[in-house]
Amino acid sequence: MKAHTTFKCGGVAEFFFIPDSIEDLLKVISASKKYNFPFFILGGGANLLVSDKVSDKGIPGVTVSMANLNSAYISQNTLITEAGLSVTKLGEFALENSLSGLEFIHGKRKMLWERDF
CATH class of the missing domain: 3.30.43.10 (Uridine Diphospho-n-acetylenolpyruvylglucosamine Reductase, domain 2)
Incomplete structure (x- = not known):
């Protein structure tokens, strides 16, 4: 481990x-x-x-x-992510796709499975 x-x-x-x-x-x-x-x-x-x-x-x-399950996509105005996506990558994805509401995760270094927000 x-x-x-x-x-x-x-x-x-x-x-x-x-x-x-x-x-x-x-x-x-x-x-x-x-x-x-x-x-x-x-x-x-x-x-x-x-x-x-x-x-x-x-x-x-x-x-x-969950390391290899790290995709994100948008479907019908819904953001869908897999559990292995890091919060940093989620923030980058949101920024690249002009999504708002995730600004509070900037600087966090966890995976979605480990979220504490």
């Missing part, structure tokens, strides 16, 4: 998956439920500490990273 957290520390995840599409995400969640594996949704890895002790098993079950 060291490569997937902002603190650059941490041990392992029992299973780790980075879906490339919403369909892949739904498949891994469905399989996790089918086989009674717990699943953990990982955003950008901010404020996450995972034990790196060899005796610890790390994060149990399936850890799913």
Whole structure:
């Protein structure tokens, strides 16, 4: 997990998956439920500490990273984003598309999944 957290520390995840599409995400969640594996949704890895002790098993079950699900688009006057889109990229997208109302996120460095606003 060291490569997937902002603190650059941490041990392992029992299973780790980075879906490339919403369909892949739904498949891994469905399989996790089918086989009674717990699943953990990982955003950008901010404020996450995972034990790196060899005796610890790390994060149990399936850890799913949202890193590749980072698209944004506009459909029928609605802004649609995927959970892995960083707040910075969302702000840039809004600016590029002349969208207002997101000015308050300027300077924040999180992913939408980790939002605190």
